Amino acid sequence: MKINLAVLFGGRSVEHEVSVISAVQAMTYLDKEKYNIIPVYMTKKSEFYTGEKLMDINSFKDIPALLKECTECVFVRSEGKVQLIRQKMKKFGSNLISDVDIAFPIVHGTNVEDGALQGYLQTLDLPYVGCDVLASAVGMDKFVMKILLKDAGFPVLDCCRFSSYEIDHLEKCAEQVESKFGYPVIVKPINLGSSVGISKASDRDSLLRSMEDAFAFADRILVEPAVVKLKEINCSVVGDSEEAEASVCEEPVQASDEDILSFEQKYVGGGKSGGSKGMATLKRKIPAEITPEQDEFVKKTAVDAFRYLGCNGVTRIDFMLDMETNKIYINEINTIPGSLAFYLWEPKGVKYTQLLERMIQLALKRHRQGEKINYTFDTNILSMGGSFGAKGSKR
DSSP: OOEEEEEEEEOSSTTHHHHHHHHHHHHHHSOTTTEEEEEEEEOTTOOEEEOGGGGOGGGGGGHHHHHHTSEEEEEEEETTEEEEEESSOOSSSOOEEEEESEEEEOOOSTTTTSSHHHHHHHHTTOOBSSOOHHHHHHHHOHHHHHHHHHHTTOOOOOOEEEEGGGGGGHHHHHHHHHHHTOSOEEEEETTOOTTTTOEEEOSHHHHHHHHHHHHTTOSEEEEEEOOSSEEEEEEEEEEOSSOEEEEEEEEEOOSSSOSSOOHHHHHTTTOTTHHHHGGGGSOEESSOSOOHHHHHHHHHHHHHHHHHTTOOEEEEEEEEEETTTOOEEEEEEESSOGGGGGGGTGGGTOOHHHHHHHHHHHHHHHHHHHTTSOOOOOOOGGGGGGGGOTTOSOO
């Protein structure tokens, strides 16, 4: 009997389209002999739809037309199981679309990758692939991630954090940055990926513009010193807190003289077919051109950080190598990497189907372990009725 696997993607995020690309690609490689794949597309208005055409990337060229051929749906828990049912119920006949055994979120960005969707699935008591609520939230919030990793002794760059209530006082914010770091600096939204809202500033005017731009995408931003002679190194990790392993390392290659890889360079790649291949279109060197000692350091640090933050499934951890000092810093952790970083595992002989299967098994393992924990205990407190009064007994 097949396992009913709901693949969730899209959502209210600036990385919505990237999620669609990653999910459609993954659904192509999932084992169809073992899983009944149920695509669940979340619109930018947080509506849920399901339908076979959601598995075809070409269908998304006209989303309004696509949704007319799909069924709006909602998850419910009833009689000890999770079901996907019609949002607009029929008066006659069954409204059940399918039972759901496990969810596979393939989402990117705020409102979906940051623990919000994971919390929803956990409330349903539905096993789900990937990091849990806390690890997802930490991975998305670059400031919290830095604080935790720095406290544990991991190498990260220092930074300044600013909130949206300071937007009317950006000159004062700029003074703080200048006194702490000088120029150049990198400005980024605190909780976005895919290079959205990220820019480099080399003087006061460009810093003010960069901060305004970043605030357009988030209510909190980071400013950190720029590594002038930078080499980017990425490494994927698969596993859980008990056991994890690193992939090969990659070195993204700039398509121009720009300091930061753009959204288009990452996902469009300039090729006619780039839209369906996602991160696979990005030019890269695999393995990265670094020394054996640097390679070993990156892999060990990636695995240690993964386990320390309690990650699960597959992540991609991005590093910065300062070519002047040879120091290596953790830049960010992608808890649901684009295209799930399959291209970093193929050189190790791990096929994409095998990688997806391992992620699913890790999710089921976590759920089994969670079932051993007591979340409730028997009490007769409610049998005492009105003796507590309207305010209860909490003190």
